[in-house]
Amino acid sequence: MRSWFNWVLLLAVGVSVSLMAMLVVAQGVYMGGGDPLTEITEREWREIGHSIALGFGCATIASVLALVLALPTGFALARWKFAGSWLVEALLLIPVIMSPMALGVAILLVLNSPPGRWVDDHVFRIMFEPPGIVLAQFFVAYAFAVLILRTTFAGIDVRLEQVARFLGCTRWQAFRRVTFPLSRGGIVAAFVLGWARSLGDFGTTSTVAGAVKGYTETPPITIYFALQSLSTQRAVALSILLTVVCIAGLVTVRLLIGGRRR
Amino acid sequence: MIRIDNVVAHYGSFTLQNVDLTIGEGETFVLLGPSGAGKTLFLETVLGIKPPDQGRILLDGRDISHALPEQRGFSYLPQDLALFPHLSVRRNIAFGLSVRHTPSSASAERVSRIAELLGIGHLLGRRDVRSLSGGEKQRVALARALVVEPRMLFLDEPFSALDPATRRQLHVEFRGIWQRLGLTTILVTHDQDEAATLADRLAVIMGGRIQQCSAPAEVFDRPANLASARFLVVENIFRGELLPAGSWAPLRRVACGPVELAIEPDESVPEPGPVHVALRARYATLHRPGSRDDGPGVYRGVLESLTASITSPRAIVRLGGPDGLRIECGPFATAEALPVGIGEEVAVVLPPGRFLCFGEPPKATAAAHERSRP
Numbered sequence: 001m002r003s004w005f006n007w008v009l010l011l012a013v014g015v016s017v018s019l020m021a022m023l024v025v026a027q028g029v030y031m032g033g034g035d036p037l038t039e040i041t042e043r044e045w046r047e048i049g050h051s052i053a054l055g056f057g058c059a060t061i062a063s064v065l066a067l068v069l070a071l072p073t074g075f076a077l078a079r080w081k082f083a084g085s086w087l088v089e090a091l092l093l094i095p096v097i098m099s100p101m102a103l104g105v106a107i108l109l110v111l112n113s114p115p116g117r118w119v120d121d122h123v124f125r126i127m128f129e130p131p132g133i134v135l136a137q138f139f140v141a142y143a144f145a146v147l148i149l150r151t152t153f154a155g156i157d158v159r160l161e162q163v164a165r166f167l168g169c170t171r172w173q174a175f176r177r178v179t180f181p182l183s184r185g186g187i188v189a190a191f192v193l194g195w196a197r198s199l200g201d202f203g204t205t206s207t208v209a210g211a212v213k214g215y216t217e218t219p220p221i222t223i224y225f226a227l228q229s230l231s232t233q234r235a236v237a238l239s240i241l242l243t244v245v246c247i248a249g250l251v252t253v254r255l256l257i258g259g260r261r262r
Numbered sequence: 263m264i265r266i267d268n269v270v271a272h273y274g275s276f277t278l279q280n281v282d283l284t285i286g287e288g289e290t291f292v293l294l295g296p297s298g299a300g301k302t303l304f305l306e307t308v309l310g311i312k313p314p315d316q317g318r319i320l321l322d323g324r325d326i327s328h329a330l331p332e333q334r335g336f337s338y339l340p341q342d343l344a345l346f347p348h349l350s351v352r353r354n355i356a357f358g359l360s361v362r363h364t365p366s367s368a369s370a371e372r373v374s375r376i377a378e379l380l381g382i383g384h385l386l387g388r389r390d391v392r393s394l395s396g397g398e399k400q401r402v403a404l405a406r407a408l409v410v411e412p413r414m415l416f417l418d419e420p421f422s423a424l425d426p427a428t429r430r431q432l433h434v435e436f437r438g439i440w441q442r443l444g445l446t447t448i449l450v451t452h453d454q455d456e457a458a459t460l461a462d463r464l465a466v467i468m469g470g471r472i473q474q475c476s477a478p479a480e481v482f483d484r485p486a487n488l489a490s491a492r493f494l495v496v497e498n499i500f501r502g503e504l505l506p507a508g509s510w511a512p513l514r515r516v517a518c519g520p521v522e523l524a525i526e527p528d529e530s531v532p533e534p535g536p537v538h539v540a541l542r543a544r545y546a547t548l549h550r551p552g553s554r555d556d557g558p559g560v561y562r563g564v565l566e567s568l569t570a571s572i573t574s575p576r577a578i579v580r581l582g583g584p585d586g587l588r589i590e591c592g593p594f595a596t597a598e599a600l601p602v603g604i605g606e607e608v609a610v611v612l613p614p615g616r617f618l619c620f621g622e623p624p625k626a627t628a629a630a631h632e633r634s635r636p
Contacts, residue, residue, distance in 0.1 A: 159344040162311055165331040166338040167358035167410060177361070181348045 027240050031233070040237060047214060048222060048238065052245060055218035058130065059199040062137035066145045066194050071187070074149025075175070079158065089150070095143035103139060104207025111208075132209030133216055140201045141194030148193065152186025153179065192250055199246060219245075263287055264308070264414065264446070269317035271307040278303045279471045281317070285448060285463075290440055292461035292478075293450040296493055300470040301450035305418050308448070309338055321413070335413035339420045343403040345391040351402055352386045358410035376409045379439065397428040404436065408443070415440070417449040421456060433459045454494065458482065466490050488538050488620040496618070497543035497576070497590040504537045504619065510558050513614050520582035524558035525617040532621030543576050545616040546591035549609040550601045558614060563589070565608045568597050579610050 040048065077089060095103055110116050111127050119126065126132045156179055164174040180187075202220040209216040213225065219242045226235035264285045271278040278300045285291045295301050306312040308319055310331045319327045326334055337358075346354050352373060353360075359369040377383045380401045388394065394402060400420060407415060421429045437460050440447050451457055457464055458478045465475035466486070474486035485491040491499060502518035513524045514531065516539050525531070525539060554560050563581040566588075574593035577600060581587045589610060594600055602608045 157342070157344060159340045159342060160346060162331065163338055163340065163344040164346075164357070164361075166309070166334075166336055166412075167406070168332050168361040170330075170332060173361060177357075178346055178348075 024243065027236050027243075030236050031240070040234065044234070047217070048219075048241070050214060051217045051219050051222040052242075054130065054133070054216075055199050055220075058133040058218065059137055059141075059195050062134045062198050063141045063145075063191055063195040065134075065138050066141035066198075067187070067191050070142055070145035070149050070190060070194075074146050074190075075153045075179070077146075077150045078153035092146050093143055095139045096147065100140075100201060100203025101207055104136060104204040107136060107139065107204070107208050127208065128210040128212065128216065130209065130216055133205050133218060136204040136208040137198030137201055140204055141198040144197055145190040145194045148186055148190040149183070152183045152190070155186075156182050196246060196250060263322060264448075265318075265320040265323075266308060267318045267320060269307060269314045269319065271303055271312060271314050271316075273303050273312070276300065276303065277470050278307060279469075281307075281472055283465065283472070283475065285446060288441075288444045288446055290437065290447045290449065290460055290462045292457045292464050293448070293467055294452070294454065294457040294461075294464055294481075295450075295467035296452055299452075299467045301452070301467060302418055303470070304467065305416055305448070305450050309336060309416055310334055337407035337410060337412035337415050339403050339407055339415070339417045341419045341422060343399050343420065345394075345399060345403055345406075347390075347392055349391070351382075351388045351391055351394070354391055354402055355386075355405045355409055357406060362410070372409055373405075376405045380405050380408075380435075396424045397432060400424065400432055404439075408439075408445075412445075414446045414448065417447065419451050419453075420449075422451070422453065429456070430459075436460075454482070466493070468493060483542070484618060485540070488540075491538075491540045491618060491620070496540040498541040498546070499538055500540075500587060501536070501538050504532065504534050506534050513558050514619075516617075516619070518587055520586050521561065523612065523617065524614040525619055526614040527619075531619050536622050538620045538622075540618040540620070541612055541616055543590040543592055545613055546579075546589055547611045548577060548579065548591055548601050549611065551607050551609050553601075554609045554611060559612055561610045561612060563608055563610050565600065565602055565604055565606055567604060568594065568600070579608060581610065 073092070077085065077092075098106070108127065111120060116126075124131055126135055160178050160182070161171075161174040164178045165171070169177060199218075200220055201218075202224065205216075205218055206221055206224075211217065211221045211224065217225070219238070223235050223238050223242065226232075226238055266281050266283045266285075269278065269281045276298075281304060283291075293301055293304060303312070307314050310319075310326070310329060313328055317327075318325050321334070346357065349357065355377065356369050356373045359372060364372070373386070374383065377386055382398065382401045382405060385394065385398060385402065391399065391402065403420070421432060424432065433456060439445075449456075449460060461478045463475065464478045464481045466473040466481060468489050473490045474481060482494055485494050485496060488499070500516075500518040500523070502516040502523070505515040505517055505522075507514055510524055512527065514527050516523045516525055516537060518539070523539060548565070551562065561581050563579040563586075566578045566580050569576045569578065569590070571593075575595075576590045576592035577594055579589045579591055581589055589612070591610065597604070
């Protein structure tokens with residue numbers, strides 16, 4: 001006989017799965033079982049293609065950049081004990097706790113500061129341009145990546161690195177040969193979650209890069225435009241398409257990077 | 263040879279205090295102490311995981327106090343062994359060789375040789391080190407540490423998770439291997455049997471301070487102070503009053519409740535006043551009443567019981583009536599080996615020369631000892 005605790009666990013899993021499944025099922029029900037893609041015209045297909053390509057490209061660049069910075073930062077935060085480390089960690093998690101719009105406004109303010117304006121004038125234009133999408137998505141992806149990686153590295157016994165050092169490794173070699181392979185699952189998770197989160201971001205991206213149709217238009221903005229033009233069916237069709245593409249993307253990334261795990 | 267010269271190290275409020283030791287070539291040195299005594303801090307300081315706050319560590323006269331771990335030529339076996347879970351048994355053992363870019367044929371040959379030496383040749387094909395038994399993990403970890411031919415080997419309670427039979431077997435095997443390789447080994451442990459079995463020389467650490475350092479027999483026979491005697495489980499420890507030399511001179515008398523014990527003074531015996539006296543149970547012998555002349559060191563008592571220990575049952579004798587001293591004597595193999603029956607009167611010989619006598623520690627020292635626990 002199952003104990004009451006098992007029943008509680010089972011109930012929690014059931015409610016969680018139902019809640020998430022509802023999101024997908026509701027879209028299908030709204031479309032009435034018809035083929036949602038017939039709602040989309042050829043011109044819209046081109047726009048959607050551009051939007052998805054832009055969204056995927058920017059999210060991938062932003063997530064890779066976020067991972068490059070979050071890897072050493074997460075490792076340092078997991079290994080270094082210093083007064084005020086909690087403050088540093090809280091600071092790095094600001095993009096998670098801030099509302100997306102507010103985060104976008106904060107990024108705009110930075111870009112309006114003298115150094116930000118210098119970059120905008122002399123390096124490349126960021127505000128209301130595609131690089132703005134990458135910048136906005138970088139902040140979104142980074143906070144998730146650093147949070148996951150810090151926890152991952154903290155879970156790896158520091159003795160493994162110490163033993164590796166006594167066997168002749170430098171700090172970098174100990175990280176590369178021991179810590180990195182052991183944290184591969186966490187690194188994949190950090191990348192995938194950061195990528196998915198930035199691909200789906202609307203608030204920060206539209207605030208920094210604007211919502212310029214056909215130019216800085218990412219998939220969530222395409223859905224927003226569809227809703228604005230009262231094409232609810234089109235919006236639902238797009239969101240279904242986006243859901244499928246996102247799931248396919250996640251599975252592919254997971255297979256490509258995580259599939260090699262024994 | 264490694265010289266640890268007046269080393270001081272801190273971990274939070276805990277201090278490793280003025281450690282001064284020299285460990286010779288090929289020696290197996292054991293640091294023995296209870297949990298929280300500073301053993302791991304000592305090891306980490308000597309290893310270079312935590313640099314000393316004061317003092318120096320000299321390896322063959324070269325100051326390595328601030329050398330990086332990979333520059334020291336040491337191998338290290340932590341308590342949990344830290345086998346690399348993502349590598350096979352073979353790749354775990356060959357890890358140090360691979361870091362040194364040893365050619366694969368030479369590496370394979372050295373791995374096979376060390377695996378045969380440790381009796382784990384049959385494990386080299388195993389992919390998952392997590393599936394090994396405790397004893398197999400120990401052997402693989404030692405093989406990994408030895409294959410790089412370290413200058414010294416450091417072990418942090420590496421046998422503590424094993425069952426007693428495997429532990430005993432590995433003690434004998436590992437000591438034989440260290441001796442055959444002429445390896446200088448430093449081991450920290452809280453296990454007294456392990457320390458006695460493995461050590462060429464033994465130091466006792468308590469409260470971050472080395473209490474004494476000498477051959478294992480000397481340490482177990484003559485603990486340096488009351489705290490060490492308690493930790494080393496000297497069975498009979500009594501509080502009493504050291505009396506001025508009287509009719510028993512040159513022996514001295516210690517009044518412990520209703521019983522006056524005779525002790526042989528040495529240079530460490532304090533002034534008359536409150537003391538603790540200690541005696542190992544194995545020095546207390548039992549005899550039939552009347553078979554021994556009465557005199558200093560011979561007492562009459564009642565045999566109360568035999569302790570239930572399987573390996574070393576001891577007789578419990580009460581001296582000086584129901585409120586008197588409870589003395590452990592023995593071991594005795596069986597109740598039949600006792601000279602009298604349980605509940606009968608017995609003569610007990612407590613040799614005065616075997617007693618240790620400790621003056622009362624200054625209150626400040628005792629309090630500091632308690633405070634210094636990490």
